[in-house]
Amino acid sequence: MVENFDEWFHDILEQADITDSRYPIKGMAVWRPYGFQIRKHSMNIIKNLLDKDHDEVLFPMLVPETELAKEGIHVKGFEDEVYWVTKGGQRELNEQLALRPTSETAIYPMYSLWIRTHIDLPIKMYQIVNTFRYETKHTRPLIRVREITTFKEAHTAHATKEESDEQVQDFIAMYKEFFDDLGLAYLISKRPEWDKFPGADYTMAFDVIMPNGKTLQIGTIHNLGQTFAKTFDITFEDKDGEHKLVYQTCAGVSDRVIASVIGMHGDDKGLRLPPKVSPNQVTIIPILFKKGKEEVLAKCAEIKEQLEAKGLRVNLDDRDIRPGKKFNDWELKGTPIKLELGPRDLENNITIAMRRDEEEKIELALDDDLADNVIKLLNKSSENLSNQSWTFQDEHVKFTDNIDEIAQLVEAGNVVSFRWCGDEAIGKEIEEKTGYDILGIQEEISEGKCIASDNDAQYMALIAKTY
Ligand code: PR8
Numbered sequence: 280m281v282e283n284f285d286e287w288f289h290d291i292l293e294q295a296d297i298t299d300s301r302y303p304i305k306g307m308a309v310w311r312p313y314g315f316q317i318r319k320h321s322m323n324i325i326k327n328l329l330d331k332d333h334d335e336v337l338f339p340m341l342v343p344e345t346e347l348a349k350e351g352i353h354v355k356g357f358e359d360e361v362y363w364v365t366k367g368g369q370r371e372l373n374e375q376l377a378l379r380p381t382s383e384t385a386i387y388p389m390y391s392l393w394i395r396t397h398i399d400l401p402i403k404m405y406q407i408v409n410t411f412r413y414e415t416k417h418t419r420p421l422i423r424v425r426e427i428t429t430f431k432e433a434h435t436a437h438a439t440k441e442e443s444d445e446q447v448q449d450f451i452a453m454y455k456e457f458f459d460d461l462g463l464a465y466l467i468s469k470r471p472e473w474d475k476f477p478g479a480d481y482t483m484a485f486d487v488i489m490p491n492g493k494t495l496q497i498g499t500i501h502n503l504g505q506t507f508a509k510t511f512d513i514t515f516e517d518k519d520g521e522h523k524l525v526y527q528t529c530a531g532v533s534d535r536v537i538a539s540v541i542g543m544h545g546d547d548k549g550l551r552l553p554p555k556v557s558p559n560q561v562t563i564i565p566i567l568f569k570k571g572k573e574e575v576l577a578k579c580a581e582i583k584e585q586l587e588a589k590g591l592r593v594n595l596d597d598r599d600i601r602p603g604k605k606f607n608d609w610e611l612k613g614t615p616i617k618l619e620l621g622p623r624d625l626e627n628n629i630t631i632a633m634r635r636d637e638e639e640k641i642e643l644a645l646d647d648d649l650a651d652n653v654i655k656l657l658n659k660s661s662e663n664l665s666n667q668s669w670t671f672q673d674e675h676v677k678f679t680d681n682i683d684e685i686a687q688l689v690e691a692g693n694v695v696s697f698r699w700c701g702d703e704a705i706g707k708e709i710e711e712k713t714g715y716d717i718l719g720i721q722e723e724i725s726e727g728k729c730i731a732s733d734n735d736a737q738y739m740a741l742i743a744k745t746y
Pocket residue numbers: 380381382383412414421422423424425427431432433476496497498499501529530531532533534535
């Protein structure tokens with residue numbers, strides 16, 4: 280799987296009924312029922328986190344060209360990626376309309392109307408929408424799509440720069456919680472100047488390391504400073520009656536999060552889904568013989584009810600096919616726990632539990648504690664997936680002081696950390712020489728020399744092969 284991860288990833292999406300890429304537009308796939316459930320559960324997690332502190336809104340999908348074009352740096356960053364609506368029926372539109380690639384230019388003109396005085400601040404809103412980007416790099420389902428179907432974008436405005444910096448930290452904490460729930464290990468870095476969001480003062484990014492060693496950016500938080508406030512005239516009257524520009528931030532995560540869940544946890548047999556997002560947390564597989572069939576099925580239905588009463592998502596696979604096929608299907612689809620029940624188990628009043636993340640088979644008594652015991656196993660499974668991800672990451676970040684060693688380490692499937700002076704020209708030189716991307720800086724340091732110059736090092740930085 281590690282050797283041909285891209286192929287594995289492509290195949291598993293089809294085999295496990297996640298998405299179907301045969302839709303006749305490049306970069307746009309169909310969510311199939313099983314994938315849609317994973318999408319729904321993961322969306323609910325982030326939605327609940329956002330709901331604590333943000334108001335949900337919904338803006339139109341079309342943005343007038345005049346608004347999109349207002350913020351020069353921003354539009355430059357997106358101009359090659361915008362889809363345009365130019366006609367209404369047979370008529371050319373007076374003004375062409377952009378399909379939002381992201382919604383700054385849709386939202387901020389309205390913020391300018393809504394924000395009047397300091398009591399309107401902070402404003403914290405989010406929406407979960409589809410956005411469109413005419414990506415020119417190789418498209419891949421979930422990873423680089425032209426229609427992002429679950430773009431969770433949050434937009435905030437504040438009275439002071441300090442508050443906006445705090446907001447960035449709050450988003451980081453929120454995304455950590457989200458990714459922790461999915462058992463994903465992540466690297467956090469401050470993107471280099473040349474790779475920040477168009478129009479941002481600075482960008483903080485979360486990256487995961489996929490099994491083939493390539494990194495995937497799965498979430499970004501941008502401090503927008505006052506750039507958009509100036510462009511869209513977003514001002515407020517402060518306590519002293521003075522008119523001031525707001526400070527803004529925005530943050531976003533996409534379908535890529537699901538790609539990471541699939542990629543980071545999967546194995547040769549298929550998906551290994553974290554219980555929090557798995558469509559079925561438990562799949563019950565009856566082992567049926569002619570004799571005692573009714574009793575076994577009745578008991579399975581009873582177990583299903585017992586577990587559902589504790590809030591679990593349970594599937595009873597009573598399809599008329601061989602149990603072996605059912606086991607394979609659910610291995611492939613990654614149900615965290617399978618419960619097997621045959622006539623002999625029924626006689627012994629037990630069921631055999633199998634965790635997808637481990638080989639071990641566990642006997643559970645069919646008593647009142649069954650649901651609690653299953654929940655314990657689910658928790659262990661979550662924890663194990665998370666530990667495995669973090670261990671993988673720890674083993675795949677390697678430090679070097681020698682620029683000539685970077686290629687060898689990256690080609691062996693690692694992300695490389697190195698000391699850097701922070702100079703942009705030197706940074707670009709490092710990228711050019713190695714052919715990889717600097718993800719960003721992890722922390723400030725005060726020891727050692729830059730890997731590529733005589734300058735003192737300022738930062739510990741990361742470089743990788745990226746998606
Ligand atoms: C913003 N504005 O837009 P960002 N396919 C899948 N996922 C993608 C793609 C793609 N083609 N492009 C980006 N992403 C800001 C923040 C509102 C919200 C994912 O930021 O352009 C990446 O994981 O950095 C990225 O981190 C996230 O969307 C946000 O996009």
